Amino acid sequence: MISVTPFQKRVYDATRRVPKGMVTTYAMIARRIGCGSARAVGQALRRNPFAPEVPCHRVIASDMTIGGFSGRTGGAQIRRKLRMLAAEGVVFKGGKLAEPSRLHRLDK
DNA sequence: AGACCCGGACGCG
DNA sequence: CGCGTCCGGGTCT
Structure with a gap:
Protein backbone atom coordinates (compact mmCIF):
# COMPACT_ATOMS: atom_id res chain seq x y z
CA MET A 1 0.00 0.00 0.00
CA ILE A 2 1.24 3.38 -0.86
CA SER A 3 1.47 6.05 1.77
CA VAL A 4 0.88 9.74 1.22
CA THR A 5 1.34 10.88 -2.33
CA PRO A 6 2.83 14.25 -3.26
CA PHE A 7 -0.59 15.39 -4.33
CA GLN A 8 -2.15 14.52 -1.00
CA LYS A 9 0.72 16.19 0.76
CA ARG A 10 -0.21 19.41 -0.98
CA VAL A 11 -3.85 18.97 -0.09
CA TYR A 12 -3.10 18.35 3.55
CA ASP A 13 -0.69 21.24 3.66
CA ALA A 14 -3.31 23.60 2.28
CA THR A 15 -6.00 22.25 4.58
CA ARG A 16 -3.76 22.58 7.62
CA ARG A 17 -3.38 26.28 6.89
CA VAL A 18 -7.06 26.91 7.47
CA PRO A 19 -7.33 28.67 10.83
CA LYS A 20 -9.94 27.83 13.38
CA GLY A 21 -13.32 29.39 12.82
CA MET A 22 -12.83 29.38 9.07
CA VAL A 23 -13.55 27.04 6.19
CA THR A 24 -12.35 26.41 2.67
CA PRO A 55 -9.10 19.36 9.69
CA CYS A 56 -11.02 17.91 6.78
CA HIS A 57 -14.19 19.11 8.44
CA ARG A 58 -13.10 22.64 7.64
CA VAL A 59 -13.38 21.90 3.96
CA ILE A 60 -16.75 22.47 2.34
CA ALA A 61 -18.12 22.59 -1.20
CA SER A 62 -17.73 25.62 -3.45
CA ASP A 63 -21.48 26.11 -3.30
CA MET A 64 -21.05 26.79 0.39
CA THR A 65 -22.71 23.51 1.16
CA ILE A 66 -21.41 21.21 3.84
CA GLY A 67 -20.17 18.84 1.20
CA GLY A 68 -19.27 15.34 2.30
CA PHE A 69 -17.50 13.71 5.17
CA SER A 70 -15.95 10.30 5.73
CA GLY A 71 -17.23 9.18 2.41
CA ARG A 72 -20.80 10.25 2.94
CA THR A 73 -22.82 13.15 1.69
CA GLY A 74 -25.28 12.95 4.52
CA GLY A 75 -25.86 11.25 7.82
CA ALA A 76 -24.37 11.22 11.28
CA GLN A 77 -20.93 11.98 9.90
CA ILE A 78 -22.14 15.17 8.31
CA ARG A 79 -23.88 16.09 11.51
CA ARG A 80 -20.61 15.63 13.34
CA LYS A 81 -18.85 17.83 10.85
CA LEU A 82 -21.42 20.58 11.34
CA ARG A 83 -21.05 20.29 15.05
CA MET A 84 -17.28 20.62 14.90
CA LEU A 85 -17.59 23.69 12.75
CA ALA A 86 -20.22 25.13 15.05
CA ALA A 87 -17.82 24.63 17.94
CA GLU A 88 -15.34 26.77 16.04
CA GLY A 89 -17.83 29.50 15.35
CA VAL A 90 -18.80 28.40 11.87
CA VAL A 91 -22.54 28.11 11.52
CA PHE A 92 -24.48 26.52 8.72
CA LYS A 93 -27.96 27.60 7.80
CA GLY A 94 -30.29 25.86 5.40
CA GLY A 95 -27.55 23.34 4.73
CA LYS A 96 -25.26 26.15 3.65
CA LEU A 97 -22.68 28.37 5.24
CA ALA A 98 -24.46 31.16 7.10
CA GLU A 99 -21.63 33.64 6.75
CA PRO A 100 -19.46 33.42 3.61
CA SER A 101 -17.03 35.72 5.42
CA ARG A 102 -15.85 32.62 7.24
CA LEU A 103 -14.28 31.47 4.00
CA HIS A 104 -10.51 31.40 4.20
CA ARG A 105 -8.77 32.21 0.96
CA LEU A 106 -5.73 30.03 0.49
CA ASP A 107 -5.42 31.27 -3.01
CA LYS A 108 -3.35 34.42 -3.23
C1' DA B 1 -6.90 -0.83 -17.78
C1' DG B 2 -11.11 -0.10 -15.22
C1' DA B 3 -13.81 1.57 -11.39
C1' DC B 4 -14.46 4.72 -7.71
C1' DC B 5 -14.49 9.50 -5.24
C1' DC B 6 -16.47 14.21 0.24
C1' DG B 7 -16.87 18.20 -6.51
C1' DG B 8 -17.78 21.69 -10.22
C1' DA B 9 -19.65 23.57 -14.13
C1' DC B 10 -23.18 23.56 -17.66
C1' DG B 11 -27.62 22.79 -19.74
C1' DC B 12 -32.35 21.88 -19.46
C1' DG B 13 -36.98 21.82 -17.34
C1' DC C 1 -34.72 27.63 -8.80
C1' DG C 2 -34.06 22.49 -8.94
C1' DC C 3 -32.51 18.40 -11.39
C1' DG C 4 -29.77 15.87 -14.66
C1' DT C 5 -25.53 15.21 -17.14
C1' DC C 6 -20.61 15.42 -18.38
C1' DC C 7 -15.99 16.57 -17.25
C1' DG C 8 -11.69 16.40 -14.99
C1' DG C 9 -7.59 14.68 -11.90
C1' DG C 10 -6.11 11.27 -8.84
C1' DT C 11 -5.99 6.97 -6.41
C1' DC C 12 -7.18 2.12 -5.72
C1' DT C 13 -8.18 -2.58 -7.28
Missing part, protein backbone atom coordinates in the same frame (compact mmCIF):
# COMPACT_ATOMS: atom_id res chain seq x y z
CA THR A 25 -13.72 24.82 -0.46
CA TYR A 26 -12.44 21.85 -2.40
CA ALA A 27 -12.14 23.97 -5.51
CA MET A 28 -10.08 26.52 -3.64
CA ILE A 29 -7.64 23.91 -2.44
CA ALA A 30 -7.57 22.29 -5.85
CA ARG A 31 -6.80 25.63 -7.40
CA ARG A 32 -4.18 26.38 -4.79
CA ILE A 33 -2.29 23.18 -5.48
CA GLY A 34 -2.81 23.51 -9.22
CA CYS A 35 -5.40 20.82 -9.76
CA GLY A 36 -8.44 21.04 -12.01
CA SER A 37 -10.41 18.50 -10.09
CA ALA A 38 -11.92 19.11 -6.69
CA ARG A 39 -12.87 15.47 -6.61
CA ALA A 40 -9.28 14.43 -6.27
CA VAL A 41 -9.02 16.78 -3.30
CA GLY A 42 -12.12 15.34 -1.67
CA GLN A 43 -10.78 11.89 -2.24
CA ALA A 44 -7.50 12.82 -0.62
CA LEU A 45 -9.31 14.34 2.34
CA ARG A 46 -11.44 11.27 2.61
CA ARG A 47 -8.38 9.12 3.18
CA ASN A 48 -6.98 11.68 5.58
CA PRO A 49 -4.32 9.69 7.46
CA PHE A 50 -3.78 12.75 9.63
CA ALA A 51 -7.08 13.03 11.42
CA PRO A 52 -6.64 15.87 13.93
CA GLU A 53 -3.75 17.38 12.07
CA VAL A 54 -5.70 17.87 8.89
Whole structure:
Protein backbone atom coordinates (compact mmCIF):
# COMPACT_ATOMS: atom_id res chain seq x y z
CA MET A 1 0.00 0.00 0.00
CA ILE A 2 1.24 3.38 -0.86
CA SER A 3 1.47 6.05 1.77
CA VAL A 4 0.88 9.74 1.22
CA THR A 5 1.34 10.88 -2.33
CA PRO A 6 2.83 14.25 -3.26
CA PHE A 7 -0.59 15.39 -4.33
CA GLN A 8 -2.15 14.52 -1.00
CA LYS A 9 0.72 16.19 0.76
CA ARG A 10 -0.21 19.41 -0.98
CA VAL A 11 -3.85 18.97 -0.09
CA TYR A 12 -3.10 18.35 3.55
CA ASP A 13 -0.69 21.24 3.66
CA ALA A 14 -3.31 23.60 2.28
CA THR A 15 -6.00 22.25 4.58
CA ARG A 16 -3.76 22.58 7.62
CA ARG A 17 -3.38 26.28 6.89
CA VAL A 18 -7.06 26.91 7.47
CA PRO A 19 -7.33 28.67 10.83
CA LYS A 20 -9.94 27.83 13.38
CA GLY A 21 -13.32 29.39 12.82
CA MET A 22 -12.83 29.38 9.07
CA VAL A 23 -13.55 27.04 6.19
CA THR A 24 -12.35 26.41 2.67
CA THR A 25 -13.72 24.82 -0.46
CA TYR A 26 -12.44 21.85 -2.40
CA ALA A 27 -12.14 23.97 -5.51
CA MET A 28 -10.08 26.52 -3.64
CA ILE A 29 -7.64 23.91 -2.44
CA ALA A 30 -7.57 22.29 -5.85
CA ARG A 31 -6.80 25.63 -7.40
CA ARG A 32 -4.18 26.38 -4.79
CA ILE A 33 -2.29 23.18 -5.48
CA GLY A 34 -2.81 23.51 -9.22
CA CYS A 35 -5.40 20.82 -9.76
CA GLY A 36 -8.44 21.04 -12.01
CA SER A 37 -10.41 18.50 -10.09
CA ALA A 38 -11.92 19.11 -6.69
CA ARG A 39 -12.87 15.47 -6.61
CA ALA A 40 -9.28 14.43 -6.27
CA VAL A 41 -9.02 16.78 -3.30
CA GLY A 42 -12.12 15.34 -1.67
CA GLN A 43 -10.78 11.89 -2.24
CA ALA A 44 -7.50 12.82 -0.62
CA LEU A 45 -9.31 14.34 2.34
CA ARG A 46 -11.44 11.27 2.61
CA ARG A 47 -8.38 9.12 3.18
CA ASN A 48 -6.98 11.68 5.58
CA PRO A 49 -4.32 9.69 7.46
CA PHE A 50 -3.78 12.75 9.63
CA ALA A 51 -7.08 13.03 11.42
CA PRO A 52 -6.64 15.87 13.93
CA GLU A 53 -3.75 17.38 12.07
CA VAL A 54 -5.70 17.87 8.89
CA PRO A 55 -9.10 19.36 9.69
CA CYS A 56 -11.02 17.91 6.78
CA HIS A 57 -14.19 19.11 8.44
CA ARG A 58 -13.10 22.64 7.64
CA VAL A 59 -13.38 21.90 3.96
CA ILE A 60 -16.75 22.47 2.34
CA ALA A 61 -18.12 22.59 -1.20
CA SER A 62 -17.73 25.62 -3.45
CA ASP A 63 -21.48 26.11 -3.30
CA MET A 64 -21.05 26.79 0.39
CA THR A 65 -22.71 23.51 1.16
CA ILE A 66 -21.41 21.21 3.84
CA GLY A 67 -20.17 18.84 1.20
CA GLY A 68 -19.27 15.34 2.30
CA PHE A 69 -17.50 13.71 5.17
CA SER A 70 -15.95 10.30 5.73
CA GLY A 71 -17.23 9.18 2.41
CA ARG A 72 -20.80 10.25 2.94
CA THR A 73 -22.82 13.15 1.69
CA GLY A 74 -25.28 12.95 4.52
CA GLY A 75 -25.86 11.25 7.82
CA ALA A 76 -24.37 11.22 11.28
CA GLN A 77 -20.93 11.98 9.90
CA ILE A 78 -22.14 15.17 8.31
CA ARG A 79 -23.88 16.09 11.51
CA ARG A 80 -20.61 15.63 13.34
CA LYS A 81 -18.85 17.83 10.85
CA LEU A 82 -21.42 20.58 11.34
CA ARG A 83 -21.05 20.29 15.05
CA MET A 84 -17.28 20.62 14.90
CA LEU A 85 -17.59 23.69 12.75
CA ALA A 86 -20.22 25.13 15.05
CA ALA A 87 -17.82 24.63 17.94
CA GLU A 88 -15.34 26.77 16.04
CA GLY A 89 -17.83 29.50 15.35
CA VAL A 90 -18.80 28.40 11.87
CA VAL A 91 -22.54 28.11 11.52
CA PHE A 92 -24.48 26.52 8.72
CA LYS A 93 -27.96 27.60 7.80
CA GLY A 94 -30.29 25.86 5.40
CA GLY A 95 -27.55 23.34 4.73
CA LYS A 96 -25.26 26.15 3.65
CA LEU A 97 -22.68 28.37 5.24
CA ALA A 98 -24.46 31.16 7.10
CA GLU A 99 -21.63 33.64 6.75
CA PRO A 100 -19.46 33.42 3.61
CA SER A 101 -17.03 35.72 5.42
CA ARG A 102 -15.85 32.62 7.24
CA LEU A 103 -14.28 31.47 4.00
CA HIS A 104 -10.51 31.40 4.20
CA ARG A 105 -8.77 32.21 0.96
CA LEU A 106 -5.73 30.03 0.49
CA ASP A 107 -5.42 31.27 -3.01
CA LYS A 108 -3.35 34.42 -3.23
C1' DA B 1 -6.90 -0.83 -17.78
C1' DG B 2 -11.11 -0.10 -15.22
C1' DA B 3 -13.81 1.57 -11.39
C1' DC B 4 -14.46 4.72 -7.71
C1' DC B 5 -14.49 9.50 -5.24
C1' DC B 6 -16.47 14.21 0.24
C1' DG B 7 -16.87 18.20 -6.51
C1' DG B 8 -17.78 21.69 -10.22
C1' DA B 9 -19.65 23.57 -14.13
C1' DC B 10 -23.18 23.56 -17.66
C1' DG B 11 -27.62 22.79 -19.74
C1' DC B 12 -32.35 21.88 -19.46
C1' DG B 13 -36.98 21.82 -17.34
C1' DC C 1 -34.72 27.63 -8.80
C1' DG C 2 -34.06 22.49 -8.94
C1' DC C 3 -32.51 18.40 -11.39
C1' DG C 4 -29.77 15.87 -14.66
C1' DT C 5 -25.53 15.21 -17.14
C1' DC C 6 -20.61 15.42 -18.38
C1' DC C 7 -15.99 16.57 -17.25
C1' DG C 8 -11.69 16.40 -14.99
C1' DG C 9 -7.59 14.68 -11.90
C1' DG C 10 -6.11 11.27 -8.84
C1' DT C 11 -5.99 6.97 -6.41
C1' DC C 12 -7.18 2.12 -5.72
C1' DT C 13 -8.18 -2.58 -7.28
